[in-house]
Amino acid sequence: MRRYELVKDYVYSKFAEIQYEPLRIAAISHTASVDTCITFLAISRGIKPEKAKIAALFHDYAQFIDNCPHxxxxxxxxxxxxxxLSETKMFKVNEIDDICFAIGQHSKKEIYDSPLCELLKDADVLARFLENPDMELKGIRKQRLLDACADIQN
Known part of the structure; x- marks a missing residue:
């Protein structure tokens, strides 16, 4: 988990530089929430959490750093x-590819992908729900939430 800690320090240091306070708070709180949720889901699904937690750290990075369109x-x-991740020279090419593919796919909630992608998608949905339990979830997002809760419960 040393690599995770290095990535976490980097991501949060960049978030700390965000001048607009509501965006900085959203970046930190949502990323931390997804990180926590993905840890529970990875453990419940028998997946080693390190790569998943790193994907969680970067999953909305551009949205917060660049305030880019969703x-x-x-x-x-x-x-x-x-x-x-390439610059750190701490990751194998296939690890970087897996992490980055999951990040790139995480908004496509209606498509089923690799186990890492599914962890990130489900953790994102679960985190958004925990941040706002009054939000209305329909279709695949609702099913992802129910499945994620069932996985954690088992």
């Missing part, structure tokens, strides 16, 4: 993650 944030966040 439609572009997953792709741009995966690019930021790829650049940073």
């Amino acid at each position: 439609t572009q944030h997953a792709k741009l966040s995966s690019i930021y993650a790829h650049k940073y």
